[in-house]
Amino acid sequence: MTKESVKHILETLDKEYGTTKEGFLHSKDWQLLLAIMLSAQSTDKQVEEILPKLWERFPTIESIADAPLEDIEEHIKSVGLYKNKAKNMKNCCNQILAEHGGKVPVNIDELVNLSGVGRKTATLFLADAYGIPGVTVDTHVMRITQRLGWVQGKNPVQIEKELMELLPKEYWNRINFQLIYHGRSICTARKSNCGSCTLNPWCEKKGTDFYCNKK
DNA sequence: AAAACGGGGGC
DNA sequence: GCCCCAGTTTT
Numbered sequence: 001m002t003k004e005s006v007k008h009i010l011e012t013l014d015k016e017y018g019t020t021k022e023g024f025l026h027s028k029d030w031q032l033l034l035a036i037m038l039s040a041q042s043t044d045k046q047v048e049e050i051l052p053k054l055w056e057r058f059p060t061i062e063s064i065a066d067a068p069l070e071d072i073e074e075h076i077k078s079v080g081l082y083k084n085k086a087k088n089m090k091n092c093c094n095q096i097l098a099e100h101g102g103k104v105p106v107n108i109d110e111l112v113n114l115s116g117v118g119r120k121t122a123t124l125f126l127a128d129a130y131g132i133p134g135v136t137v138d139t140h141v142m143r144i145t146q147r148l149g150w151v152q153g154k155n156p157v158q159i160e161k162e163l164m165e166l167l168p169k170e171y172w173n174r175i176n177f178q179l180i181y182h183g184r185s186i187c188t189a190r191k192s193n194c195g196s197c198t199l200n201p202w203c204e205k206k207g208t209d210f211y212c213n214k215k
Numbered sequence: 216a217a218a219a220c221g222g223g224g225g226c
Numbered sequence: 227g228c229c230c231c232a233g234t235t236t237t
Contacts, residue, residue: 045224081222
């Protein structure tokens with residue numbers, strides 16, 4: 001892995017997936033935050049499917065803060081972990097109203113104090129909503145950066161440290177969603193599909209088309 | 216450090 | 227059938 005190959009891959013990712021995340025961008029801030037919370041241990045595709053009805057039933061942050069838990073659960077059941085998520089969403093909205101005047105805070109320290117919001121959700125929210133740079137290591141980012149040969153570490157904390165040293169900061173606001181999109185469509189958990197991967201020329205595992213996580 | 220939370224999709 | 231998914235909270 002060389003600085004030059006990293007640069008090529010970053011430029012290719014910009015070309016393939018764009019430099020701003022689409023989809024949630026037209027949401028209000030609290031809607032975007034809740035959508036990211038809902039995506040935990042699920043897929044953004046699954047979440048996008050339930051959002052229209054969810055926002056129709058809960059058009060304002062007050063309406064979801066005041067809603068019965070069972071009502072929220074009913075609307076988000078298909079994304080999994082729904083009991084925790086419903087409780088967290090309700091508590092989170094109440095917190096935003098009580099402690100932040102109804103506006104989602106725009107710094108990571110206040111975000112992680114919200115119910116159901118951890119470091120990953122907070123970082124993704126800041127990047128998606130405001131383009132604020134941040135690197136988080138979810139399962140996709142971990143897998144792909146290991147395959148690319150960008151990182152040596154095994155745990156997310158170590159990998160995040162390595163990535164922040166390796167990647168120019170001007171790419172930090174989009175690297176997460178780009179790698180996640182790539183991980184969902186091409187370089188998946190079970191198969192790397194090197195034949196259709198545009199990053200192939202600069203990848204450590206180029207052409208191996210390997211499987212992983214087989215028991 | 217480990218368990219709990221979980222339905223839907225891929226193979 | 228088993229693995230995986232924009233993780234966080236509780237024990």
